[in-house]
Amino acid sequence: MSDSDALAEKFTQALRDSGIRITRQRAALVDIIAQSEDHPDAVELHRRAADAVPGISLSTVYRTLSALEEHGVIQRLQFEGDTARFEHADLDHHDHMIDVDSGEVVEFQSEEIEALQDALAASMGYEIVHHRMELYVRKTRGKPKS
Amino acid sequence: MSDSDALAEKFTQALRDSGIRITRQRAALVDIIAQSEDHPDAVELHRRAADAVPGISLSTVYRTLSALEEHGVIQRLQFEGDTARFEHADLDHHDHMIDVDSGEVVEFQSEEIEALQDALAASMGYEIVHHRMELYVRKTRGKPKS
DNA sequence: GTTCCTGCAAAGCCTTTGCAAGCGG
């Protein structure tokens, strides 16, 4: 059993537990999302889902994505001038760097930054519900400082 | 001459210098944006502009906003599940906290965070072109740690 | 006078929704 199978299983259980029906369409989408290592949009997910469930409609994809988001299975991403993209909600929070030349999306995390964000919000009388941080970047000419 | 007049003047000059025509519509929008302390969307700007230029069309507002953005006069903001909002591009960069209860938008800046972002990008072989950071927050129950 | 800009209306794009038939538990 692969990691993504385990993940799909976990997601499915979470959905079942919250009382929503596991239809072929939803099962297929959960599988696809559990396997995805990229950040597909609704149309792309529809394309991928059509292999498992021929005839699946784009509306169903959208509706399922909303449901999955609501149940914490996926995260909706909204990069500049782009359609909504999705990624599964894995254990650890991360943010994104988008290569403005290639469109490539790289994930990163920084506990230091998160800590500063929390401190900053707290100093202004707020607590953070969630946040969004996107770095639009370009490859450096020279070699990366490794 | 108020600050916003000076700002409007500066913006207008920048536009003139880049060869675009200063029509009544554009002048009105530049003024309005220079005066704005909030983060209006296109419809709101249209509403405000209609006082100075009755009959101004929403298309013109959109077209002007695109032009202003292109010429660095304004910044386009895209908060979660909201239409595009705009603010004038003032001297210092800042980011936004959005109160999820009231919708209120608070600006903030943190050179510490920016420095960490730069360092992080650099360590991965990138340089930051621009970034976006939004903190979705809620007022703390107790008193803010001042 | 040119050329760019505007208003109008229509279209575009992504996403949501009403409805009747269909499937899941």
Add this chain to the structure above:
DNA sequence: CCGCTTGCAAAGGCTTTGCAGGAAC
């Protein structure tokens, strides 16, 4: 079986665009 889901088609909301008349320089 009952009721949630689906597919289809249509609508929705925001934004962009084609076009012909009008304004800026």
